[in-house]
Amino acid sequence: MRKNITKLLAGIACLCAFGVATPSFADAPAKTEAATTTAVAAPAVTPVPDAAPAAAAPAPAPAAAAPAAAPVANKGDTSFMMISTLLVILMTIPGLALFYGGLVRSKNMLSVLMQVFMVFALVIVLWCIYGYSIAFTEKTAFFGGFDRLFLNGIWDPAKGTFAAAATFSKGVVIPEFVFVAFQGTFAAITCALIVGAFAERAKFAAVLAFVVLWFTFAYLPAAHMVWFWTGPDLITNAATSASEALKAGWIWQKGALDFAGGTVVHINAAVAGLVGAIMIGKRVGYGRESMAPHSLTMTMIGASLLWVGWFGFNAGSSLEAGDVAALAFVNTLLATAAATLSWVFGEWISKGKPSMLGGASGAVAGLVAITPAAGFVGPMGGLVIGLLAGIVCLWGVNGLKRLIGADDSLDVFGVHGVGGILGALLTGVFAAPQLGGQGIFDYVTNKMSADPYSIGHQVWVQAQAVGTTILWSAVVSVVAYKLVDIVIGLRVPEEEEREGLDITSHGEQAYHG
Secondary structure: OHHHHHHHHHHHHHHHHHOOOOOOHHHOOOOOOOOOOOOOOOOOOOOOOOOOOOOOOOOOOOOOOOOOOOOOOOHHHHHHHHHHHHHHHHHHHHHHHHHHHHHOOHHHHHHHHHHHHHHHHHHHHHHHHHHHHHHHOOOOOOOOOOOOHHHOOOEEOOOOEEOEEEOOOOOOEEEHHHHHHHHHHHHHHHHHHHHHHHOOOEOHHHHHHHHHHHHHHHHHHHHHHHHOOOOOOOOOOHHHHHHHHOOOOHHHHHOOOOOOOHHHHHHHHHHHHHHHHHHHOOOOOOOOOOOOOOOHHHHHHHHHHHHHHHHHHHHHHHOOOOHHHHHHHHHHHHHHHHHHHHHHHHHHHHHOOOOHHHHHHHHHHHHHHHOOOOOOOOHHHHHHHHHHHHHHHHHHHHHHHHHHOOOOOOOHHHHHHHHHHHHHHHHHHHOOHHHOOOOOEEOOOOEEOOOOOOHHHHHHHHHHHHHHHHHHHHHHHHHHHHHHHHHOOOEOOHHHHHHOHHHHHHOOOOOOO
């Protein structure tokens, strides 16, 4: 009976997803072959040599002039994006799985590995069926349409051609299938991050059912609001700039900067995790029994894989193998190292001893905080963000956690929530050209904007993006957890929790003897 109910809930969730905005294939928006979709707030990019703003009064074209050829994807950019996609997969499986697995007790090691592994697989399937279409096609400022449902329209068998996705340079594209895969890995790791908050006590079926609902109604709208726009190639003057901006996601229209997912990934997942930790309740024996990590060796390996994979996460978000990718790469290296140092030294001063857990946690805090800023800030801005992230997130997993009083098992909110908020706000500060940042790119003139950069205004815009993400994720999470609790139940019985989820939920053990 319980299995039937679980299948029914998953089916209902998928049906709800298909009806989000009641669009149809007939009214799907037309797109150019050159620029169908794109993602991530536009960083400063090196314009392609032939790209230039439209002249004020162009001469009439000859009557017999041939149409301009559609841009062709560069094999170097395509290879770079495929490698970046593989690196993000590495971050999740095995990176995140081992990082989380080492932090729980040995009796729950496999349950965490299984949850991360299965969530990754589930979300990739949902992404290709309907998620990509809702996140990255044109419809409303909050949801996309269904013209890419089942990845429809990317391959044209009649013409024998593949569609391309825009980058952040005019006339430069990548294969849309590569963009689909890259963004799919972002969706998958975001959902997998959540499970750390309620590790060691949630029903496996409940985790999967919640992920279906939350992915559909929290992640996809957030990705669309923050990252969707129609690309740079349609912007030729002030009028087209304004008209194309109105087609973009709601938070994009406000001008928020989120290079690789401070809001969409980290804050979004952290809020969902915190809500789950509160609604599911504390682990049996929490605060009275030892719940120390069973294998910091595994956690260190996981953190190292996260750090390596994050170069694909951040540098790949430039969508091109160019200068901005290099900037994001060096910022990811520097900020993470700085956060590791500040966390460990802060812990050393406050607790008397530096710990391996502190080093691994500091690295993740730095990775989280630099994510929204990676392609916008200069290296010294990245250094400051990293140093602050280590100290602030150390407080997040100690002082703030005690203030909240929730059993966030693996400190998802303390690291990803606090670090994501800090990084998103500081992006508005250190993106300023006067502080070594990239400023704002003007696609009308196809160069950096000549308008003065206002730090105060940009921080306010960043704060609006943060607030919107927190509110949206919290509301969806409460409703989703409640629905799952009513139909399936969120938590395993106490005796199963005491015995361990490896045996009671999966019938196997991580270790023998």
